[in-house]
Amino acid sequence: MASPSSTQDAQSRFGPLIFAVPKGRILDEALPVMERAGLVPESAFYDKLDRSLSFSTTDDAAHIIRVRAFDVATFVAFGAAQAGIVGSDVIEEFDYPELYAPVDLGIGACRLSVAEPRQPVEYKYGNPSHLRVATKYPALTSRFFEERGIQAECVKLNGAMELAPSSGLAGRIVDLVSTGQTLRSNGLVETEVIMQVSARLIVNRAALKTDRRVADLVDRFRAVAENRKAA
Numbered sequence: 001m002a003s004p005s006s007t008q009d010a011q012s013r014f015g016p017l018i019f020a021v022p023k024g025r026i027l028d029e030a031l032p033v034m035e036r037a038g039l040v041p042e043s044a045f046y047d048k049l050d051r052s053l054s055f056s057t058t059d060d061a062a063h064i065i066r067v068r069a070f071d072v073a074t075f076v077a078f079g080a081a082q083a084g085i086v087g088s089d090v091i092e093e094f095d096y097p098e099l100y101a102p103v104d105l106g107i108g109a110c111r112l113s114v115a116e117p118r119q120p121v122e123y124k125y126g127n128p129s130h131l132r133v134a135t136k137y138p139a140l141t142s143r144f145f146e147e148r149g150i151q152a153e154c155v156k157l158n159g160a161m162e163l164a165p166s167s168g169l170a171g172r173i174v175d176l177v178s179t180g181q182t183l184r185s186n187g188l189v190e191t192e193v194i195m196q197v198s199a200r201l202i203v204n205r206a207a208l209k210t211d212r213r214v215a216d217l218v219d220r221f222r223a224v225a226e227n228r229k230a231a
């Protein structure tokens with residue numbers, strides 16, 4: 001643990017440590033992990049009517065910001081936040097060299113998969129021999145198909161990918177799958193798994209080198225993750 005004086009030095013040199021968390025579905029699982037690592041947001045964080053995006057915490061030196069899942073990686077890569085929690089899907093999609101993901105938190109487990117209609121459909125648009133894929137993950141999707149010698153045209157969507165095949169937008173989708181319920185409910189079947197996904201603690205590499213509080217945070221989260229694994 002960083003000593004109080006080194007924390008104060010870092011505080012006066014760098015200002016508060018900014019920790020980015022995703023607004024969406026990882027958050028419920030992330031909060032108990034953060035709590036065990038000594039990062040508890042002020043009560044306004046839990047107030048659904050509160051429109052603030054930045055919150056103080058029980059750790060005087062740290063603030064929490066709440067952003068969209070994909071933006072957690074961007075804030076941390078650009079040093080606008082020193083650390084955060086995000087899915088490995090997002091880390092791999094951006095592949096920012098400035099990001100370091102030292103701790104697998106063992107939460108947010110799912111997989112990124114290719115899926116297609118259970119029943120072949122007649123496509124309204126495009127050439128059927130041309131592979132068009134609807135996804136929120138164009139970089140991972142292009143890389144996956146390129147490695148197999150297939151050129152895929154990616155149509156970037158931000159949600160509801162499962163509608164793409166039935167509406168004729170794209171023959172396949174690449175999306176996150178957990179229970180498989182969303183695929184089943186929309187007449188799709190999973191054909192290939194691109195990667196297994198879990199949420200990670202991420203830190204900005206430069207901040208880790210210069211700000212002792214970041215290394216301390218990594219130690220605290222690592223201890224929590226190891227305890228969870230051992231339990």
Ligand SMILES: Nc1ncnc2c1ncn2[C@@H]1O[C@H](COP(=O)(O)OP(=O)(O)OP(=O)(O)O)[C@@H](O)[C@H]1O
Pocket residue numbers: 022023024025026067068069070086087088089090108109110176177178179197198199
């Ligand atoms: N079905 C799932 N099961 C477990 N984890 C998931 C699942 N879907 C997504 N995740 C994890 O949660 C993260 C956020 O999920 P998602 O992209 O669905 O965000 P969201 O909650 O819809 O937020 P946003 O509106 O910012 O896109 C993903 O990057 C992934 O790591």
Ligand SMILES: O=P(O)(O)OC[C@H]1O[C@H](OP(=O)(O)OP(=O)(O)O)[C@H](O)[C@@H]1O
Pocket residue numbers: 025158159160161175176177178179180181182183
């Ligand atoms: O296999 P399942 O357990 O059904 O989970 C898969 C669904 O979960 C995610 O969506 P989410 O619910 O986060 O909504 P989104 O479409 O806004 O991303 C993902 O995009 C799938 O649609």
